[in-house]
Amino acid sequence: MGPREVLNKLKWHPDFELNDADITILHRGAPGDRRTIQGEDILDLGKGFMIVRRGREEVKIPYHRVLKINTPAETVWQETG
Numbered sequence: 001m002g003p004r005e006v007l008n009k010l011k012w013h014p015d016f017e018l019n020d021a022d023i024t025i026l027h028r029g030a031p032g033d034r035r036t037i038q039g040e041d042i043l044d045l046g047k048g049f050m051i052v053r054r055g056r057e058e059v060k061i062p063y064h065r066v067l068k069i070n071t072p073a074e075t076v077w078q079e080t081g
Contacts, residue, residue: 003066006077007045016071018042024068025061036065 001008003023010018021039037052044051069077 001077003020003063003077004047004050004070006069007042007050010039010071010076011045012053021076022068022070022071023066026065026067037061 007018007023010016019040023037025035025037026033027035041053042050043053043058046060049057049062052059052061052071057079068075
């Protein structure tokens, strides 16, 4: 299961809440080349990317940049490569 499938599960499964998730992505130029996105900032989950609110802008982030997905209880997905 990849990051898109995990994010969709958090969005649609009644036992989970996407808004509570933290998504760590590869973000060149950020400290450690990492940035964390709050689930509540995800506007849409497209086929190849997610659309994220960043201030007044909408940014497309490809799923291959997702490194880790955390819920308050656990890490539910992590890049293994």
